[in-house]
Amino acid sequence: MKLFRCHACQQLLYFENTRCEKCRHALGFSSEAMDMVTLRPTGLGVFVDVMNPWRAYRYCANAEHQTCNWLLPALSEDIFCEACQLNHTIPDLNIPEYWQRWQKVEIAKHRLVYTLLQLGLFDLTKKDGDRPGLTFDFLADAGTKEKIMTGHDHGRITINISEADDARRIRTREKLGEMYRTLLGHFRHETGHYYWDRLIEPNERRLLRFREMFGDERLDYSEALNLHYQNGPALNWADHYVSAYAGSHPWEDWAETWAHYLHIMDAVETACAFGMRINPGDDVLSAEYVSNPFAIVDFKQVLDMWVPLTIATNSLNRSMGQPDFYPFVIAPPVVEKLSFIHSVCRAVRRRASVQLVPVTS
Ligand SMILES: [Zn+2]
Numbered sequence: 001m002k003l004f005r006c007h008a009c010q011q012l013l014y015f016e017n018t019r020c021e022k023c024r025h026a027l028g029f030s031s032e033a034m035d036m037v038t039l040r041p042t043g044l045g046v047f048v049d050v051m052n053p054w055r056a057y058r059y060c061a062n063a064e065h066q067t068c069n070w071l072l073p074a075l076s077e078d079i080f081c082e083a084c085q086l087n088h089t090i091p092d093l094n095i096p097e098y099w100q101r102w103q104k105v106e107i108a109k110h111r112l113v114y115t116l117l118q119l120g121l122f123d124l125t126k127k128d129g130d131r132p133g134l135t136f137d138f139l140a141d142a143g144t145k146e147k148i149m150t151g152h153d154h155g156r157i158t159i160n161i162s163e164a165d166d167a168r169r170i171r172t173r174e175k176l177g178e179m180y181r182t183l184l185g186h187f188r189h190e191t192g193h194y195y196w197d198r199l200i201e202p203n204e205r206r207l208l209r210f211r212e213m214f215g216d217e218r219l220d221y222s223e224a225l226n227l228h229y230q231n232g233p234a235l236n237w238a239d240h241y242v243s244a245y246a247g248s249h250p251w252e253d254w255a256e257t258w259a260h261y262l263h264i265m266d267a268v269e270t271a272c273a274f275g276m277r278i279n280p281g282d283d284v285l286s287a288e289y290v291s292n293p294f295a296i297v298d299f300k301q302v303l304d305m306w307v308p309l310t311i312a313t314n315s316l317n318r319s320m321g322q323p324d325f326y327p328f329v330i331a332p333p334v335v336e337k338l339s340f341i342h343s344v345c346r347a348v349r350r351r352a353s354v355q356l357v358p359v360t361s
């Protein structure tokens with residue numbers, strides 16, 4: 001993610017901030033500008049940009065629940081921001097713990113949407129002919145006999161909000177041996193299924209390439225998952241897959257690798273924004289490359305920046321007695337799969353002629 005600063009006092013900001021801790025100005029995120037905007041209230045819920053007072057904004061309607069800090073143009077007919085327009089069902093807000101869980105869910109969702117916007121993939125969240133758009137159901141187990149399963153079905157992504165309960169999620173993570181079970185990881189994984197339907201399945205050339213790398217997705221899905229849960233992963237799964245679960249079925253391999261791709265791109269963007277570069281290798285990286293990983297053509301150059309960074313951050317964590325920040329080793333077949341995803345995403349962005357937003361503000 002980019003580095004954000006308060007435009008009034010230059011204080012560094014987090015993406016989730018609603019007020020500058022230094023100068024106390026109100027803040028919001030404009031997805032149009034892809035930047036945090038420092039605001040001055042003018043009454044009736046309308047704010048102006050302190051640097052450009054002719055730009056007037058309102059907060060997304062979810063700001064009232066403290067679940068969104070994104071802005072809309074003051075004259076917009078929408079009441080929700082682009083990220084919150086994707087919500088189809090939100091939890092029952094009469095139950096305080098649901099509201100707290102929903103807040104955590106929204107933090108993850110907004111980060112996901114930021115990266116989709118940066119990648120030029122956000123336009124594909126809209127319905128297209130028979131192909132459904134992307135929507136979210138944030139559901140709780142209570143009141144239903146059946147357990148709510150986190151998953152994707154024809155554009156509808158369900159997130160069980162109990163995943164926002166840290167103790168419970170960590171128990172599940174230990175049980176399933178998933179080193180990286182996070183809310184943001186769920187969002188990234190499930191959108192992987194959605195984008196497979198939109199980017200791979202309708203494009204014969206990509207579909208053939210997909211089958212060469214990930215395998216034939218026509219393999220019986222429920223049977224493959226049953227086998228995975230009964231027998232466990234193959235002993236050598238790390239030679240071929242980014243996670244043990246990725247070995248269960250080509251669709252899951254794609255979704256796991258997609259999630260991993262978004263993890264890497266977001267983390268490298270953040271590292272670049274903070275000017276972090278550790279032994280980038282012999283390749284000559286131009287200033288543009290260093291400031292914006294989305295502009296890099298060859299994904300292996302992203303990895304040349306990423307791998308030394310992970311070693312440094314793992315070492316920092318170990319110095320603090322913490323588990324590794326990045327407990328993965330990427331095998332050559334996984335590099336090929338990640339490179340394929342990168343090339344598909346770049347093709348989409350070229351077609352959409354998305355203007356790259358510089359990482360440094
Ligand atoms: Zn400030």
Ligand SMILES: [Zn+2]
Nearest residue numbers: 060068081084
């Ligand atoms: Zn919103």
Ligand SMILES: [Zn+2]
Nearest residue numbers: 189193252255
């Ligand atoms: Zn999946």
